[in-house]
Amino acid sequence: MDVNTTTGPVRGATNGKVTAFRGIPYATAERFRPPTPHPAWTESRDATKPGPAAPQLQSRLSWVMGERELDWAEDGCLNLNVWTTGATAKKAVLVWFHGGGFTSGSGGWDWYDGTNLAGHNDIVVVTANYRLGALGYLYKPELGADNLGPQDQGAVLRWVHDNIAAFGGDPDQITVGGQSAGAYSALYLAIDPATKDLVHRLVLESGPWALPPTDPATAAKTADRFLDALGEDPEKATAEQILATVPKLAEPGMAAPPLMPVLGGAGYPRPWTDADLSGLDVLIGHTKDEMVAFGGGPDIFEQGVHEIAKAANGFAYRFDRSGPLGAPHCVELPYLFGTFEAFRGSPMMDLKAAETDFGTAVADFTRTGDPGWNRYPEFRHFV
Template identity: 30%
Template sequence: MKFKLAFILLGLTTSIFGQNLIINTASGKVEGTANEDKTIAIFKGIPFAAPPVGNLRWKAPQPVKSWEGIKNCTAFSASPMQAPPAPFFCWSEEFIIPKEPISEDCLYLNVWSGAKSNKEKRPVLVYIYGGGFRSGGAACAIYDGEAMAKKGVVLVSINYRVGVFGFLAHPELSAESGKNSSGNYALMDMIAALKWVQKNIEAFGGDADNVTIAGQSAGAFGVNYLVATPHTKGLIHRAIAESGGSFVQNPLRPNVNMKAAEELGIKYAKTLNCNNLAELRAKSAEEIQKSQGGLSSPIVDGYIMPEGIFEIFAKGKQNDIPTIVGWNEDDRIGSPAAKAEVFKEQMTKRFGGSVADFLKVYPAETDEQAAKSQIALGRDETFGIQDYIWAKMQTQTGKSKAFVYNFNRKLPAYTPETEFGAFHTGEVPYAYNNLHTVKRPWEVVDFKIADTMSSYWVNFAKTGNPNGKGLPDWKTYATTDEQVIIFDKTIESKPLPSKPQMAFWEKYFTGK
């Protein structure tokens, strides 16, 4: 052997074959590989649940069947069933899943670790992808875990079912569950992955008693649900949510209760000419996917989610853990469409007697001003207010600290036509130090932001506090001064810039 690996991960049995490692998990041995400079062990496509196919479609994830021999885990598994991926709006190919493979058989995870032994107990960071709960997968280039592993965490990225595969509710499904509930299969997948981490991560040098869950967009919504559900007690110890949460009625994610979700499921079955669950399960995955129907978001099912998130936090029943939340300056879905007068008419119809208060914080005296206000409106109502209320309620009903950020760095673009500013998901390559995975004309300051932001994330995973030597001070969020850290060409803590807008939405949604 011409080289000696800088690490040896020890499971019950561990061997080195060239650059590959063999780790003994609870279900069997897995073989991974090393990165280019031989400092990080990489395992891709480790099963954490049985394939959710056939009679296991729309069921809680079932245990993995143990295997004999050694399972090769050097390539990503299939992404969950979803529409064929294609770049759109601000999301280039680095932000979306590979074109193939895509399959129902998708419940796999990936591990990156730089530990030299299984005694190190490095902090674990479990990443949950976004995609509106209809798309996404752990194989996106921007989710690569090598850079974060080099900074000292064991990074785990997971798959979960999306679209109708992850959220269909139906009376027959509720009856067979034994819990009188159905629909939250995606959340159950996330919980099953966290249970896998508890059983197995020590073999990879990780600490099962120090697990941070992190996610962006739908992944942040998922983090919010995982923090709220009682089913993650003892499984999670810190949380990071980038542009997402579910505290108040979201225009993209309407609140649906169990009864309403089941009724939607019945209607969905009829669109496929199915009269019962057996007929639904007999349909091919491709037929199900093409139907473009059914729910695609979590519900209050009385089991995984016994109550709504707002109610859970209001009663202080959430997992009381340190939390980072934040959103981007140009977080939005779509572009402004209405001229000033039309926009004001629309908002008058919506807000009635409150429209004057609305127009104070979202002015529309000119078309240009109205366009800017529509961008801010899409950001604040869909993402900002969720994370704002999250930080505020955690501070009020919990004992653990919250830290809030605004990501304002406008990403460099190749042409004016591809200029989307600090767009939704744009912060992810920075937060995980993965600028090298995205084809952009990066400037020196971008690499500085990425190094700083990822260091905050790693410090937080280690201690529950993002601050560390050589980093700008990130002040704890408090309702008295509402300090947030701004990620831009200059990184500094400031009073929340969008406080007037947040105050409007807080009063609108909560009456306070």
């Protein structure tokens, strides 16, 4: 199946019901520069394989989720993936951003394969990469480095709005969602004046709501510490050198990632606590044992669920389905995407457990704004 995008034709691969388009470039960017439109092409572009992930180290949650082969490349990492059952109807769209503490993850990994979610529910699913770690969240405006990861995410939404009709999606019915750092990002995309009109509903899974965006003064000091530790021209250093420097910023007992979005920078005009959420349809929740994945400590996820669900048109859930580690951070992901085989090596999973209707509820909300249960303060428990 071939589809014409605004930059050129792409060819996907079908399983008979769902066609997957993988590794489509949505933008390009020089290091520490904002994303710009990708140059156009004329010949049909092969979109049957995932594109490279953004540069990263292994996740600190690999002991929970399992380790990944790190298939990253700095050049070409700004790519996305689309799953659709056909290009003729105007279907609801779920644009989903991966988590990973703003330092790891990829929308191209099989954990987040949209085949089952799209095929069983007749929605269009989009996942995407964005720049991570120092390459995405170093705050050095004089270099051009100003919330580059969030700027990439905004470029994703603009690409989807401009192109998704060609894949059978409705550009006026885009739900933006994500898990953990991806959920945090999704909420701010709905707050930012530059992108809020592109967001029609929100699915927010286990966002670290207790962590505020970094204030500019702290972010500037962190950037100076990073550059001192790097000891190289940041624009000429290798990606490997940059990656090796980021762990040096960590401090004992540090709950927040050392590099996070910066308040007042691109995409983060105000804290979510000061934003008007009253007009937003939101599905939001957390898992029963979030902090097990982080070795315990104060829960940075749950309280914000209550505050956001109350302020918005909120539906709330708690994911209670337990495996060997209880119901930790990330445990709901295979139930959303139906990707149990991809999680076979994950210590958190009990693959004998039956599926829940979590993915169906998210898809129903994406289509209609109603996941099938009562609004907050009632919680839907997935057990």
